[in-house]
Amino acid sequence: MLNTIALESLKHRRTSVMLTVLSIVISVSLLVGVEFIRGQIKQSFTRTVSGVDLIVGAPTGQLNLLLYSVFRIGNATQSIKWEQVEKLAAQPLVKWVIPIALGDSHKGFRVVGTDNRYFEHYQYAAQQPLSFAQGGQFTTAYSAVVGAEAARELGYQPGDNIVISHGLGNVSFHQHDGHPFTVSGILAPTGTPVDKAVHVTLQGIEAVHQPASTPSLKKPIVNSPPTAQDTEHGHEHKHEHEHEHEHEQNADHLDKATTATGNAPHPKRVTSASTSHAAPPPARPESVTAALVGLTSRAAALQVQYQINQRSEVPMLAILPGMALSQLWSLMGNLEKLLLGVSGLILVASLIGLVTMLLASMRERRHEIAVLRAMGAGPLTLLWLIQFEALLVSALACGIAVTLDGVLFSVFASSLSENFGLFLSGSVLTLHTGVIVALVLLATWLCSCIPAVAAYRQALHAGLSNR
Structure with missing residues (x-):
């Protein structure tokens, strides 16, 4: 009641x-x-970065390595040699390695040098892989993949040409305008720092930082790292500048090698006296800023980390991204x-x-x-x-x-x-x-x-x- x-x-x-x-x-x-x-x-x-078991870089501090490799905040004071990345990838417990080269920018957005392994293995949130809203992965040595937010603000579409700048400022007086890149894809939104990045190939990054004596490009080079046969062929014709026809055939042969994986052996660069043709980009960089590592078993993360931090011939630092992110959150x-x-x-x-x-x-x-x-x-x-x-x-x-x-x-x-x-x-x-x-x-x-x-x-x- x-x-x-x-x-x-x-x-x-x-x-x-x-x-x-x-x-x-x-x-x-x-x-x-x-x-x-x-x-x-x-x-x-x-879970800003997911599926990555280790982040390897120069011994610069755990949080600093995490900030510039994942969040693109700050910059590395040192780099690691490409030979160390190859040795790391050759370890039996390592499943894949994603090299990352930082230090350049494009209209205020960070430029990330990497290869197609980045789009195949990089994950975020609950192990969600990257996907493309338009276009696709790198197809040439001078391809670029633009993040969703950068593409939206700059109005880029696949096929557009972009020029990167040296340094991280919004305004740069050192433009690499001799080496333009062509947009091959636009990533779907992720809500992570990937959206604000411009991704280019490691070969392209290395080419734009070649010494001034290297002939500049008059137009984008659309070739990828040459194979071993291309290397030997280019080496045989290195000093035959008087045979213009043979040189053009060599360049055409290089243009057909479009693997763009960054795993080919280091070729000897083909030079030319003519300024109408540009030297092919190197097959690999001299060094990279950091590397994201995936292991065959997550249980082996501590073992591999110990081997890198304590037993490596060259000083390097390996961190567990989950622990580093938790430490950063506590701050x-x-x-x-x-x-x-x-x-x-x-x-x-x-x-x-x-x-x-x-x-x-x-x-x-x-x-x-x-x-x-x-x-x-x-x-x-x-x-x-x-x-x-x-x-x-x-x-x-x-x-x-x-x-x-x-x-x-x-x-x-x-x-x-x-x-x-x-x-x-x-x-x-x-x-x-x-x-x-x-x-x-x-x-x-x-x-x-x-x-x-x-x-x-x-x-x-x-x-x-x-x-």
Whole structure:
């Protein structure tokens, strides 16, 4: 019977009750949403790069290596020789190696020198591979693959020519305009630093940094690293500049070698006295900035890391990206504390709104409460009536809020991942959500004691006289 009275009382005050429910829905949905996003932000941050077991570079510090190799923040003070990368790739426990060369830029965006292994093995979020929105991988030694955000801001399409600059500034006075690159593909959005990068081949990076004595290019070279037969053929004709026809045949033969994998042996460069033809790019770089390593077994990560850090002939540093990301997140703990503070303020605001509604309703219900007391309702009955109404309103609002959050996160999951790098996983119905709802209901029960006690203390004759 008491439950029926509570429901009828709420229906009688449905306008104010609906406004109160709306207020609590907003507060609880924000509270649950902020707590859910707080956990997802940490997971997304630690999964900026996924599937990479080790990051190898010069001994420059764990966080510094992580920042410039993954987040493209800062720059390396040293590099590692290409021979060390080859030795690393030859180890039996190493499955693949992605070389990375940094140091150049294009209109404010970082330039990353690499090869096609980057697009085959690089992963982010929950081991999600890179995909192409337009075009595809490197097809020539002077191909470029542009990240989604860089392509959108600069308006690039496959087939466009770009010129990279030396250094990392937005404005550079050293343009490598003699070695333009042709866009071969546009990556799909990832919400990671990959979106803001311009990827070019290692051969192209090495060619643009050749000494000034090397003949400059009048147009993009569309050949890839030559094979061993091409190397021997070019070496035989190295000094035969008087045979122009033979030289053109050699250049045409080089143009047909379009492997662009970066794994061919180092050829001897073919030079020409004529400026109408450019020297072919080198088959491999002299050095790279870092290397991303995938192992045959994740259990071997510590073993390989120890071998690189302690037993390598040349000083190198190998780090576990997961541990480095966790360490970096710990330095950014203020962000997490800020989100926790926002969650606490939202909860306080929700409770204040609930108490305000209950106290305001008491003035309207003085006559109702007086009649109930005259009919023999005791203090515990009145106390439970007020608390039941408050708990009913709060439970309804919590249910609506959690459902609303689940629907919104499902609808905007792809947009959040592409634009903000926030990769949502799992459901809103987690243990943390259950704890939040339980705390809100408990706080509602405690706060409802204030208007319930106030209703009990009202004088019987005062309530009856205010008809």
